[in-house]
Amino acid sequence: MINAVIVMNDQGKPRLVKFYTFQTVEKQQQLIRSIYGVLCSRANNVSNFIKVDSLFGNDARLVYKAFATLYFIFVFDSSENELAMLDLMQVFVETLDKCFHNVCELDLVFNFNKVHTILDEIILGGQVLETSTSEVVRAVEEISKMEKNANSIMLGPSISGWSSR
């Protein structure tokens, strides 16, 4: 099972935080800080896996990958295949790229709830839901369309951060 998906920038600022096992806000921040501490002290030529039993307990591992200014981090337990997690991260990043057309950090900052929607189409309750980028993009686009239609019908206030990209 996947315990958490975290995206943070190279300054340690969280850009996406999703825990699939409950953690209090304080604990979440503490974990993010500890993970950042581990990541920024890691050399370049090393593997992408880190054992994080001390943080998450119970044989937890972490896989991370740096994309431009962002760290993508998946935390998971021993029932998941490490190499597959790396591939899943690739799926996630590719999907973001398609949804935002060359995704950059600012896209994630201002559209964090769209990022959540995308993530929810890939991982549900800590389990892999879908691994096909095109399926995910299709589902997310449907949801966007629904939002737009609803807004135009209801003439409500524009939903910033979602449609005003």
Add this chain to the structure above:
Amino acid sequence: MNPFSSGTRLRDMIRAIRACKTAAEERAVVRKECAAIRTAISENDQDYRHRNLAKLMFIHMLGYPTHFGQMECLKSIASPGFPDKRIGYLGLMLLLDERQEVLMLVTNSIKQDLNHTNQYIVGLALCALGNICSAEMARDLAPEVERLLQFRDPNIRKKAALCTIRIIRKVPDLAENFINPAASLLKEKHHGVLLTGVQLCMDLCKVSAEALEYFRKKCTEGLVKVLKDLVNSPYAPEYDISGIADPFLHIRLLKFLRVLGQEDVDASDCMNDILAQVATKTESNKNAGNAILYECVATIMSIEDNGGLRVLAINILGRFLSNRDNNIRYVALNMLMRAVTVDSQAVQRHRATILERVKDSDPSIRKRALELVYLLVNESNVKPLTKELIEYLEVSEPEFRGDLTAKICSIVEKFSPEKIWYIDQMLKVLSEAGNHVRDEVWHALIVVITNASNLHGYTVRSLYRVVQKASDQEILVRVAVWCIGEYGDLLVNNTGVLEIEEPLTVTASDAVDVVETAIKRHSSDLTSRAMCLVALLKLSSRFPSCSQRINHIFIQYKGSLVLELQQRALEFSSIVDKHQNIRSALVERMPVLDEATYSGRRAGSVPAVVSTSQGSPLNLPNGVAIPTSVPLVDLLDLTSDDVPVPSSSGGEFLQDLLGVDLSPASLQSGLNQAQISGTDVLLDLLSIGTPPAQSSSSIHDMLSSSQENNSSINVLEQLSSPSASSAVSTPPGSSSMMDLLDGFAPNPSKPENNGPAYPSIVAFESSSLKVTFNFSKQPGNPQTTVIEANFLNKTSNAYTDFIFQAAVPKFLQLHLDPASSNTLPASGNGPISQNLRITNSQHGKKSLVMRIRIGYKMNGKDSLEEGQVNNFPRDL
């Protein structure tokens, strides 16, 4: 409607937060926003609910409290519009958790949404349920989810499948309802549904044995076929990841097959072919392919035995080890670590590759490889492996040396085939990475050296050689200094030269040079310097010619600012100056340390064994059984400090004296019986004045072993004590006296050297309870008495919560072991026993005394009994 009534837009808030230069500024912005949102909430502002929730989620991500927004999520979910629902569910997943009671309120909304006509709203509800569902919600909503497993749209089916996983994890009882619908998912063609379906079935197997049995029987073949089709499927660009068709589905299927094949021969047989096919056909030049291979290996290692497949699997891991990608090498080592327990023979074949990985550029891989190598070592390969590791130690990075050294030392200790090899390897390690060796390791080395008496000369010469080259290795220097101090003469005289040694000429002053250099080394710490001083003292005796020079060194250290060194230097210098006659005896070689005792103590299992047999009455030449009475023994000072003598009251002492006067002749018979309790020994001792050869010779031995006669005062004190004088006035108890003189011990004393037996006493007796004490002593430790207390219930009611407490005066130390039970059955059926250990620091001077308290419940009523025990046998 004023668009500015609820603060800024989300975008503006994010900008404002990003523009903050300090954390304090950020807090101020967040505080302001939160205040505006709270106001909006209290005004029940529906127009901006969406925006406020979005802001709250952002604020939550930054780590600020947002609990006040929880009710807004529920309201938002309950509203009809899609955007509101969407943001509501998003907020529900982020801001709430399953432990909050608020969550109960949302059950109804979710139920309605699960039945909604808009499938996207159904999707939202399923997603939220899958993330935060509580046990209560699981029970309430399981029927809806079960129905959705057959929904027409595959996107809903796959979400429902994962949602079911959450439900059965929360409420495993619900699993059986889902077995059939889950099994039908396995026949799906849609990749996403199949993927989640397989995952659901796997989770069902985890919580329900029934499900496992069902899937094993009905689905194994079907799954093998699905995997076969997948392996042979044409290229499907949709699910392709770097050229491999749907690796996730591969992996899920392999994982599920593993669950089914474990501990089931039939199912394992069924999947052998396909596993072999996956293992051989999958391309391994991409991460995705390797992920499949890795999972396949894991499955092969877990299912029932098939030797051929296992070799194939371990060979795949062997290939992984040489892969350029760090990640693949990393997982390969992890898997090999598990494989060692299954098939260590097959893993051994890749030893060379694994050993290469100890030198990997990635520290985390190095560390794992080292652990794996450690698991692979056995008696047959220890020599080559150690050689490789030590060679690598010479070039390894400093931060890795600690781990490496610890492992090498542990390997060498565990598997060394012979002592000379062990010593050689340890010297190599010490000279390469001496500063990383932990104390236990070099202590153990010294124990081994002392035990290898035929290698003393060899060892000290080897050490002499290496310490010249690697004088910066603190621990090496310590061991060398210690050995030179002990075996310096062997170094100079070239005693016991082995054939393999090169000849070496060392003069006495060369040996002293080594120690002197060590003590003067700037980096030497206190322990090393103190060891140097001791070594020098020993050398001053071994090489009288260097005595003067060594004394000069001592004199320099007399002024040391470190108290320990100063004191040693002072003492040693005075030994060299003034006590030549005892010096050689003082600095004899250390007695050989028992390896078994040492290793036992290291493991913490064996308590320190007192083996100071010297001076202990155990070894008395005429086999007299044990502790004699105080005054005379003190006089003779047979005992060393740690073996104090048992006590005797002055009165009895005098009786004995009188007894001697009465009949020295019959005393002899008592002696010959050699069954003599403490009092009798006293009689023996007093019979010095009488001529019998046997006893006087033994007493002579005792006397000769005495060194100081300062305790004769004790006799006088005892004699002048009030109890003594009162005893004088008491006529001696005639009957026991006669027994004594007849040579029968008054107490049945055991002839073996276990120490005397003591009579049991009734320590406490009331109408309801009887407590008896049995005594025993550990040999060689007369201060400590082990008391076995037995409790007997005299009434016809059982006692529960039985607890025994004891208190002793300060000169005693009491240790209570747990009682055998805390329930005392009625009428003496099965007494409780409890062990007490008492150490008498005034052993021989004062007798034991104890206050006791016993608490218990009888028929639910608390009772408490107290008493004092004064009737302990003397000499305890």
